[in-house]
Amino acid sequence: METVEQIRDRLLARFPAAKITLVTNPGAAAEHSLLFDAASARELALFLRDDSALALDYCSNATGVDWPDKEITDVVKTTVPDPAGGAPKIIEQKSTRMQPGCLEAVYHLYSMAKKNGPVVIRLRTVNRTDQVTLPSLTPVWRSCDFQEREIFDLYGIIFEGHPDLRRLLMWDEFKDHPMRKDYVEPDDYEWEPTAHGTVLERAKAHQPAAPAKEAKP
Amino acid sequence: MSISDLSFLPSAQGPSVRAVRDQFHGDLLEVSMGPQHPSTHGVFRMVATLDGELIVKLKPVFGYLHRNHEKIAENTTYLGSMPYTDRLDYLCSMSTNWAYALAVEKLAGQSVPDRAQYLRIIMAELTRLVNHACLVGFLFNDLGTSFTPLLYAFREREKIIDLFESLSGSRMMCNYQRFGGCRIDPTPEWLKAASTLVDNFPRFLDEYETMLTGNEIMLARTQGIGRLDPKHAINAGITGPVLRACGVDYDVRKVDGYGFYPRFNFRVPLGAHGDTYDRYMMRILEMRESVKILQQAFKELPEGPIMDPKAKIRGFRPKAGEAYGRLEGPKGELGFYLISDGSPNPYRYRVRPPSLINLTLLEEMCLGHTIADSVVILGSIDIVLGEVDR
Numbered sequence: 264m265e266t267v268e269q270i271r272d273r274l275l276a277r278f279p280a281a282k283i284t285l286v287t288n289p290g291a292a293a294e295h296s297l298l299f300d301a302a303s304a305r306e307l308a309l310f311l312r313d314d315s316a317l318a319l320d321y322c323s324n325a326t327g328v329d330w331p332d333k334e335i336t337d338v339v340k341t342t343v344p345d346p347a348g349g350a351p352k353i354i355e356q357k358s359t360r361m362q363p364g365c366l367e368a369v370y371h372l373y374s375m376a377k378k379n380g381p382v383v384i385r386l387r388t389v390n391r392t393d394q395v396t397l398p399s400l401t402p403v404w405r406s407c408d409f410q411e412r413e414i415f416d417l418y419g420i421i422f423e424g425h426p427d428l429r430r431l432l433m434w435d436e437f438k439d440h441p442m443r444k445d446y447v448e449p450d451d452y453e454w455e456p457t458a459h460g461t462v463l464e465r466a467k468a469h470q471p472a473a474p475a476k477e478a479k480p
Numbered sequence: 481m482s483i484s485d486l487s488f489l490p491s492a493q494g495p496s497v498r499a500v501r502d503q504f505h506g507d508l509l510e511v512s513m514g515p516q517h518p519s520t521h522g523v524f525r526m527v528a529t530l531d532g533e534l535i536v537k538l539k540p541v542f543g544y545l546h547r548n549h550e551k552i553a554e555n556t557t558y559l560g561s562m563p564y565t566d567r568l569d570y571l572c573s574m575s576t577n578w579a580y581a582l583a584v585e586k587l588a589g590q591s592v593p594d595r596a597q598y599l600r601i602i603m604a605e606l607t608r609l610v611n612h613a614c615l616v617g618f619l620f621n622d623l624g625t626s627f628t629p630l631l632y633a634f635r636e637r638e639k640i641i642d643l644f645e646s647l648s649g650s651r652m653m654c655n656y657q658r659f660g661g662c663r664i665d666p667t668p669e670w671l672k673a674a675s676t677l678v679d680n681f682p683r684f685l686d687e688y689e690t691m692l693t694g695n696e697i698m699l700a701r702t703q704g705i706g707r708l709d710p711k712h713a714i715n716a717g718i719t720g721p722v723l724r725a726c727g728v729d730y731d732v733r734k735v736d737g738y739g740f741y742p743r744f745n746f747r748v749p750l751g752a753h754g755d756t757y758d759r760y761m762m763r764i765l766e767m768r769e770s771v772k773i774l775q776q777a778f779k780e781l782p783e784g785p786i787m788d789p790k791a792k793i794r795g796f797r798p799k800a801g802e803a804y805g806r807l808e809g810p811k812g813e814l815g816f817y818l819i820s821d822g823s824p825n826p827y828r829y830r831v832r833p834p835s836l837i838n839l840t841l842l843e844e845m846c847l848g849h850t851i852a853d854s855v856v857i858l859g860s861i862d863i864v865l866g867e868v869d870r
Contacts, residue, residue, distance in 0.1 A: 288801050288802050289799070289800055289801045290587055290589075290798070290799060290800065290801015290802055290803060290820065291586065291587065291588060291589025291798075291799075291801065291803070292586045292587060292589075292801060292802065292803035292804075293801075294802070294803065294804065320714050320715065321714055321715075321717060322717060323717065323804075323806065323813060323815060323832060324804060324806075324815050324817055324830070324832040326817055326828075326830040326832075328819065328828050369817070371804050371815075371817070375714050375728060375730050378730070378735050381804060383804070404715060404717065405712070405715045405716040405717070405840060405841075406715070406716050406717020406718075406837055406840060407717075408716075408840050409542075409836055409837060409839070409840055410837070417548075417550075430543075431542055431543065432542055432543040432546040432548075432869060432870075433543060433546070434543065441548055441551060442548070442550065442551055
């Protein structure tokens with residue numbers, strides 16, 4: 264099978280306008296992946312599926328990853344020569360910057376016709392709050408249908424072009440996205456406003472006022 | 481090929497309601513089957529729209545057993561979620577364990593000693609026998625033969641599960657695999673008992689097939705029911721026996737050759753029609769092949785350690801990176817996707833559940849069949865809700 268670099272070069276030759284980045288995997292598995300830009304992801308995916316040399320006809324796994332905003336501390340060292348002629352001083356200047364986070368969709372592609380794989384492709388959203396739309400790859404590989412619904416449910420990525428984008432595992436009224444790293448569990452999942460609270464509140468007016476605490480001498 | 485050509489997918493065209501409104505055809509009826517229904521194999525629900533008795537639309541509803549397994553695993557250590565993988569597919573904990581161990585070993589670059597590789601294959605194939613025996617039993621239950629075939633299947637399953645219990649201490653939640661090997665070395669007595677059981681297993685299959693495979697009602701209820709064509713099945717990510725029943729030769733044991741499977745001599749049975757009957761026969765034939773693998777494994781099992789001496793149990797921290805490990809589980813391709821950031825917990829832990837993805841084409845398989853057939857079709861796909869909902 265072609266290496267990831269060869270696939271990238273072939274894709275770039277075919278689609279010069281596409282932006283493709285090679286994401287290296289430093290682990291022992293060394294399965295490097297290709298990061299596609301959202302605008303051209305669908306046609307790149309179609310090419311991967313229909314290309315006769317690759318024939319990646321089977322998308323095994325589609326999943327989300329959350330990369331929260333990260334604070335990065337840069338340390339700049341400057342050497343200041345001592346005017347008195349002594350050893351030069353090294354001054355460390357620390358500055359922090361925010362690396363914006365994103366949500367990521369990862370797809371593992373295999374070829375059933377050629378019996379090879381995997382080719383890993385990634386798509387990233389612009390941020391984690393308001394621009395979380397990615398093109399759906401369900402029209403290319405139907406196996407992404409439930410998996411993209413799950414990513415939408417648990418991570419909150421909105422897949423444009425998905426035929427039936429609804430929550431898969433959580434219930435429809437659920438508000439948050441539980442697999443995000445900054446998700447906070449509610450104290451009581453089953454709490455819902457009932458008339459009971461207001462009734463108790465009104466009943467207080469009829470109860471004798473509690474004796475005021477005497478200030479201790 | 482342009483994107484607009486992709487509308488061959490049935491779901492891309494929206495639900496195909498083919499109700500005819502005349503004096504003989506009244507309104508459509510929506511039936512909610514499940515989540516508490518004996519035929520949905522757990523807390524699974526399908527919302528079926530019926531035209532008379534025929535299904536015109538069917539939407540599966542998930543999540544009744546959802547406990548966010550992935551989030552729990554991300555908050556514990558790598559080894560800490562090994563016992564929890566048993567609860568995914570609670571009929572096949574041995575192979576689920578192996579899939580997880582496989583992914584972690586790929587992530588950390590660990591090796592596994594020979595004896596452990598053989599033991600893993602023995603356990604995985606015994607699990608396949610358990611799962612497929614259960615499945616054919618439940619399938620006949622769904623067909624209406626109340627309980628007798630199921631009890632015959634459960635008799636055999638119980639024998640294997642007793643072996644698992646004597647080895648690992650638990651019947652179903654075995655928690656047997658470790659990163660870099662296995663937990664317990666079986667005694668020669670255990671191996672002898674297991675080998676005898678495996679040698680006698682084909683007798684059960686012959687008995688079962690004599691009673692049931694040629695049965696007229698069985699043939700009438702399964703042949704031509706719930707057909708799946710290979711092109712759609714591949715595109716929808718269907719794996720395992722359900723895919724091979726359509727005639728697609730794709731078995732991860734052969735394709736990836738993980739473990740010591742390339743050393744083993746076995747065939748991959750293939751179906752021709754992709755209907756419920758072929759899916760049933762796939763299970764029977766795969767059990768026969770599993771018996772062959774097991775007999776070979778018992779014969780060749782080498783002596784030696786069962787854990788890699790370099791494997792680290794405490795303070796296990798794989799270096800940063802990611803890995804996707806997959807194997808041929810009894811239900812289909814079971815995968816684990818892990819991202820490590822160098823800490824003791826996985827940064828991302830993902831299970832690729834074959835049961836969930838095999839349900840993608842449930843609606844297409846059921847359309848035009850009766851509601852009673854949908855029960856059989858669902859039974860032949862073989863799902864476990866612990867894995868579907870995670």
